[in-house]
Amino acid sequence: MHIQSLSIENFRNLQPTRLHFSPQLNIIYGNNAAGKTSILESLYILGHGRSFRTSRHNKLVNHDHDSFTLFAELTAHGSGHKLGIQRFRNNDVHMRLNQEPLSKLSDLVSLAPVQVLAPEHYELLTKGSSGRRKMLDWGVFHVEHSFLKRWQDCQRLILQRNKLLKTSKSYRELAVWDSQLVPLSIKVNQYREDYCQLLQPFFNSIIKSFLPDVDVSLHFYQGWQGHDLEQLLIEQYPKDAKHGYTHSTIQKADLKIMSGKRLAADYLSRGQQKLVTTALKLAQLSLAQERGQQYPVFLLDDIGAELDQEHQQMLLDFLAQQPSSQQIFITCVHLDPLKSLINRYNNVRLFHVEHGAVTVIDTASEKNVQ
Numbered sequence: 001m002h003i004q005s006l007s008i009e010n011f012r013n014l015q016p017t018r019l020h021f022s023p024q025l026n027i028i029y030g031n032n033a034a035g036k037t038s039i040l041e042s043l044y045i046l047g048h049g050r051s052f053r054t055s056r057h058n059k060l061v062n063h064d065h066d067s068f069t070l071f072a073e074l075t076a077h078g079s080g081h082k083l084g085i086q087r088f089r090n091n092d093v094h095m096r097l098n099q100e101p102l103s104k105l106s107d108l109v110s111l112a113p114v115q116v117l118a119p120e121h122y123e124l125l126t127k128g129s130s131g132r133r134k135m136l137d138w139g140v141f142h143v144e145h146s147f148l149k150r151w152q153d154c155q156r157l158i159l160q161r162n163k164l165l166k167t168s169k170s171y172r173e174l175a176v177w178d179s180q181l182v183p184l185s186i187k188v189n190q191y192r193e194d195y196c197q198l199l200q201p202f203f204n205s206i207i208k209s210f211l212p213d214v215d216v217s218l219h220f221y222q223g224w225q226g227h228d229l230e231q232l233l234i235e236q237y238p239k240d241a242k243h244g245y246t247h248s249t250i251q252k253a254d255l256k257i258m259s260g261k262r263l264a265a266d267y268l269s270r271g272q273q274k275l276v277t278t279a280l281k282l283a284q285l286s287l288a289q290e291r292g293q294q295y296p297v298f299l300l301d302d303i304g305a306e307l308d309q310e311h312q313q314m315l316l317d318f319l320a321q322q323p324s325s326q327q328i329f330i331t332c333v334h335l336d337p338l339k340s341l342i343n344r345y346n347n348v349r350l351f352h353v354e355h356g357a358v359t360v361i362d363t364a365s366e367k368n369v370q
């Protein structure tokens with residue numbers, strides 16, 4: 001997938017602008033608070049319908065306006081598309097694809113795979129399992145599109161089951177729901193487990209280059225580890241009914257990262273944990289390139305902020321080896337560390353951001369600088 005151009009109106013501090021991107025490497029640079037991450041955030045919204053920084057959409061609308069609008073021209077599944085998203089302060093959203101209204105977020109997600117690595121993600125190991133599950137599910141979906149429908153059906157059944165739990169008198173009232181929920185949950189679980197197995201070799205090879213002396217491994221834990229789900233739901237009925245909530249579901253699955261026999265989050269340094277997160281995101285990108293139906297756009301926010309110089313260079317070397325049809329967006333304060341990457345690419349666009357205003361910079365003046 002390539003994003004060819006993006007018009008941005010009333011989004012965060014950005015002045016209205018229309019940007020034309022390189023199908024390969026795009027670098028967005030400028031001082032702190034200039035608006036660099038806001039550009040990445042708007043690109044992310046094209047593929048997710050939401051931000052990676054906040055779940056409150058009204059924060060994205062410029063303080064002086066009631067809605068923001070994004071309009072993108074992109075190439076996906078081999079053809080050109082025009083995608084428009086307008087989001088209002090009151091949470092209303094209007095989406096249009098090729099002039100037709102688009103009602104389902106899932107259509108947006110399947111059209112435009114966008115992967116991001118931002119400072120926010122460096123807490124992935126230490127925070128709760130939902131961030132890891134979201135990351136896992138994004139990957140599963142882009143390798144296996146039929147996953148989403150099954151996942152949504154499963155969520156719906158869990159909600160209905162939880163509702164029924166609050167009024168039920170015996171397990172028998174739930175049996176009919178569970179006869180649908182159990183096979184569906186097992187299927188969702190299988191998708192996730194298969195994906196994890198596909199991801200492991202990519203992750204192992206990247207993490208070995210980042211942390212050659214540390215034993216790090218990736219494991220998938222289903223939400224009912226070591227049990228038969230059907231039996232477990234029957235046994236847990238008293239507890240589930242008491243809380244009005246199903247305790248063992250696909251919502252309990254997790255991607256566990258171990259260092260030897262210990263959880264990586266309890267044992268590795270913060271810097272090492274950041275490298276594990278970076279390796280996970282890059283492994284997902286590599287796997288999607290190999291198995292997915294199209295290459296995800298890769299967004300890398302604030303490259304200089306979180307990694308030491310040696311590992312920053314490793315990350316840049318990884319990006320320098322990407323296939324020519326991989327589109328990448330990077331934000332940074334200083335261009336200097338990116339000079340070798342810029343020189344490596346034939347098709348680079350540089351965008352300088354200052355107080356929300358974006359200027360395209362002539363790459364010739366920035367290329368071949370030692």
Ligand SMILES: Nc1ncnc2c1ncn2[C@@H]1O[C@H](COP(=O)(O)OP(=O)(O)OP(=O)(O)O)[C@@H](O)[C@H]1O
Binds near residue numbers: 037039
């Ligand atoms: N809804 C909004 N309306 C107007 N301005 C906003 C809004 N939300 C955030 N801002 C401001 O936009 C500015 C740009 O933020 P952004 O995070 O994009 O900057 P950045 O260039 O990535 O900075 P840094 O290098 O410090 O990460 C900030 O000063 C922020 O306060």
